[in-house]
Amino acid sequence: MKSAVAISALSMLAGAEAAETVLGAYIFHRHGDRTPKALAPTNLTSLGYEQVYTSGSYYRSRYLSGDSKIRGINEDTVKLSQLAITSPVDNVLQNSAMGFLQGLYPPVQTVQTLANGQSVQAPMDGYQLIPVNTVSTGAGSEDSSWLQDASSCQNAKSSSNAYFDSKDYTDLSSSTKDFYSSIVPSINHVISDDQVNFKNAYVVYDILNVASIHNSSIPNSKVLTNSTFTQLRSLANAHEWGLAYNASDNMRAVAGMQLAGEVLKYMNDIISSNGTKKFAAQFGAYATFLSFFGLADLEKASTNFTGVVDYASSMVFELFTDADASSGFPGADDLQVRFLFHNGTASNTSEPAVYPLFGGSADAVSWNDFQTNLDKFAIKTTEQWCTKCGNSTGTCAAYAPKDNGANTQQKSSSNGISPAIGGVIGAFVTLAVVLGLLAAFMLVGGFRLVSKKALKNGAAGGSSVEPKA
Numbered sequence: 185m186k187s188a189v190a191i192s193a194l195s196m197l198a199g200a201e202a203a204e205t206v207l208g209a210y211i212f213h214r215h216g217d218r219t220p221k222a223l224a225p226t227n228l229t230s231l232g233y234e235q236v237y238t239s240g241s242y243y244r245s246r247y248l249s250g251d252s253k254i255r256g257i258n259e260d261t262v263k264l265s266q267l268a269i270t271s272p273v274d275n276v277l278q279n280s281a282m283g284f285l286q287g288l289y290p291p292v293q294t295v296q297t298l299a300n301g302q303s304v305q306a307p308m309d310g311y312q313l314i315p316v317n318t319v320s321t322g323a324g325s326e327d328s329s330w331l332q333d334a335s336s337c338q339n340a341k342s343s344s345n346a347y348f349d350s351k352d353y354t355d356l357s358s359s360t361k362d363f364y365s366s367i368v369p370s371i372n373h374v375i376s377d378d379q380v381n382f383k384n385a386y387v388v389y390d391i392l393n394v395a396s397i398h399n400s401s402i403p404n405s406k407v408l409t410n411s412t413f414t415q416l417r418s419l420a421n422a423h424e425w426g427l428a429y430n431a432s433d434n435m436r437a438v439a440g441m442q443l444a445g446e447v448l449k450y451m452n453d454i455i456s457s458n459g460t461k462k463f464a465a466q467f468g469a470y471a472t473f474l475s476f477f478g479l480a481d482l483e484k485a486s487t488n489f490t491g492v493v494d495y496a497s498s499m500v501f502e503l504f505t506d507a508d509a510s511s512g513f514p515g516a517d518d519l520q521v522r523f524l525f526h527n528g529t530a531s532n533t534s535e536p537a538v539y540p541l542f543g544g545s546a547d548a549v550s551w552n553d554f555q556t557n558l559d560k561f562a563i564k565t566t567e568q569w570c571t572k573c574g575n576s577t578g579t580c581a582a583y584a585p586k587d588n589g590a591n592t593q594q595k596s597s598s599n600g601i602s603p604a605i606g607g608v609i610g611a612f613v614t615l616a617v618v619l620g621l622l623a624a625f626m627l628v629g630g631f632r633l634v635s636k637k638a639l640k641n642g643a644a645g646g647s648s649v650e651p652k653a
């Protein structure tokens with residue numbers, strides 16, 4: 185702030201911009217408002233659509249134009265190679281991704297002249313078509329009430345299940361019996377009366393939260409005061425945090441580990457493509473936020489990070505440099521990463537804020553530190569996933585321990601993705617592509633994934649592909 189004149193004179197001399205340059209961003213985004221999980225299949229509501237659209241418009245004004253514009257990104261007409269939009273196979277999440285994209289790249293009317301001189305206009309005022317690719321984790325997450333239903337990771341399931349044996353859980357479970365009994369009439373048999381207890385804390389909160397937004401006639405609503413709601417939410421928060429993260433047994437945070445691997449992979453792609461790739465957005469469930477918050481020590485920045493994030497919340501990893509970036513892509517030592525989060529729909533009037541990662545206090549970390557810290561828990565390859573999850577069949581058979589496990593012991597772990605393991609990542613990507621084809625098959629063939637929810641005891645259940653009549 186000393187002298188803006190001096191700085192701009194200096195930058196004119198150097199022929200460079202003194203300001204920082206944003207080189208890329210990775211957003212992890214929750215879906216918008218939806219119908220309750222207890223009444224699967226869940227659907228995105230009009231309100232939810234509006235929320236993700238607003239968020240998309242906000243990120244448009246942040247990253248496609250304005251001061252934080254990602255260098256070289258197309259502002260109006262999308263260039264698909266610059267983007268990577270992903271979501272699990274889940275109606276609410278995929279529709280949220282599409283609503284977001286409509287805000288990010290609104291229609292641009294184009295008129296094409298054909299060889300025969302005829303003119304054609306794109307339908308829907310030039311609605312821009314942007315594919316939403318599938319990620320292999322989290323399928324059906326909005327239709328399932330037990331967060332590990334969206335993961336087939338064996339060790340994560342056992343780890344989350346261990347929460348039900350913890351003292352935290354049993355204490356809260358017994359001390360809240362009367363509280364939950366008083367709520368039963370308002371649940372109005374959406375779930376059975378004996379399921380209205382702390383074991384189903386999130387589902388109970390979800391039913392009443394949805395009703396409070398959409399239904400003006402909730403039975404026995406006089407018990408649902410603001411303080412009752414606050415209590416329902418903090419119990420749901422305690423329950424979901426317990427399932428999503430535990431510092432001394434972090435395997436239950438597998439969703440956060442996979443997200444970390446995906447963020448690192450995309451950031452490495454930005455760097456190795458000299459900034460040709462620019463912007464990624466992944467849609468996913470609140471549990472992934474919680475698991476990631478735990479792993480990245482965000483609890484130290486604020487205890488707010490132990491609570492379930494609101495609909496349409498977003499967290500962003502921003503790759504930028506303060507160095508002179510006018511002559512090519514900066515070297516890795518000049519890159520930094522900033523973490524931003526917004527609870528609920530981001531907009532011009534309510535923007536994301538910066539929080540320090542890894543229990544530190546700085547507003548940004550160097551790319552090298554970011555990579556080292558994420559690498560401590562990131563799952564980047566199928567092999568890592570299989571080993572950590574304790575799976576050894578199917579895709580994982582190739583990595584099952586042989587010779588008393590001697591050959592699976594500690595291959596030297598290096599920072600970043602080395603070319604040597606690129607093939608394994610290729611295999612991972614192939615899995616995602618196969619799932620993508622499955623999604624297309626279901627879409628075209630009129631098939632759908634139906635999740636059998638396991639409300640009762642939480643732990644059981646899975647999903648199966650069934651033909652739609």
Ligand SMILES: *[C@@H]1O[C@H](CO)[C@@H](O)[C@H](O)[C@H]1NC(C)=O
Pocket residue numbers: 219220223224225226227
């Ligand atoms: C969601 O939409 C489907 C039809 O697409 C409908 O059958 C279902 O009842 C809806 N779910 C809720 C909770 O409204």
Ligand SMILES: *[C@@H]1O[C@H](CO)[C@@H](O)[C@H](O)[C@H]1NC(C)=O
Pocket residue numbers: 336337338575576577578579580
């Ligand atoms: C991992 O193991 C569990 C339990 O054996 C199984 O249900 C799940 O399908 C396996 N996942 C994969 C990807 O092999």
Ligand SMILES: *[C@@H]1O[C@H](CO)[C@@H](O)[C@H](O)[C@H]1NC(C)=O
Pocket residue numbers: 346347350351352353426430431432433
């Ligand atoms: C966290 O894990 C430790 C060790 O497994 C266990 O003693 C503790 O009860 C767990 N806490 C919760 C809340 O699950």
Ligand SMILES: *[C@@H]1O[C@H](CO)[C@@H](O)[C@H](O)[C@H]1NC(C)=O
Pocket residue numbers: 372398399400401402403
């Ligand atoms: C609102 O609540 C009433 C009473 O529980 C119920 O009959 C009705 O179906 C609910 N409406 C919606 C839109 O959920």
Ligand SMILES: *[C@@H]1O[C@H](CO)[C@@H](O)[C@H](O)[C@H]1NC(C)=O
Pocket residue numbers: 410
């Ligand atoms: C409950 O919360 C709503 C919205 O936050 C507020 O308008 C209302 O005044 C509160 N009621 C009480 C009794 O505090």
Ligand SMILES: *[C@@H]1O[C@H](CO)[C@@H](O)[C@H](O)[C@H]1NC(C)=O
Pocket residue numbers: 456457458512
């Ligand atoms: C990136 O830039 C470097 C140096 O300018 C060059 O050697 C490399 O081939 C470029 N890579 C790509 C993928 O364009």
Ligand SMILES: *[C@@H]1O[C@H](CO)[C@@H](O)[C@H](O)[C@H]1NC(C)=O
Pocket residue numbers: 485486488
């Ligand atoms: C935590 O949440 C409260 C209420 O939503 C908010 O006022 C406060 O600023 C948040 N704290 C941080 C550090 O974001």
Ligand SMILES: *[C@@H]1O[C@H](CO)[C@@H](O)[C@H](O)[C@H]1NC(C)=O
Pocket residue numbers: 417421487488489490491492493494527
């Ligand atoms: C988001 O807001 C909810 C209340 O609506 C709160 O419980 C939660 O802790 C907040 N999360 C963060 C990360 O600020």
Ligand SMILES: *[C@@H]1O[C@H](CO)[C@@H](O)[C@H](O)[C@H]1NC(C)=O
Pocket residue numbers: 241242245250532
């Ligand atoms: C947000 O602000 C930017 C510039 O500050 C403006 O271009 C954009 O239209 C605004 N978006 C909305 C939705 O108001």
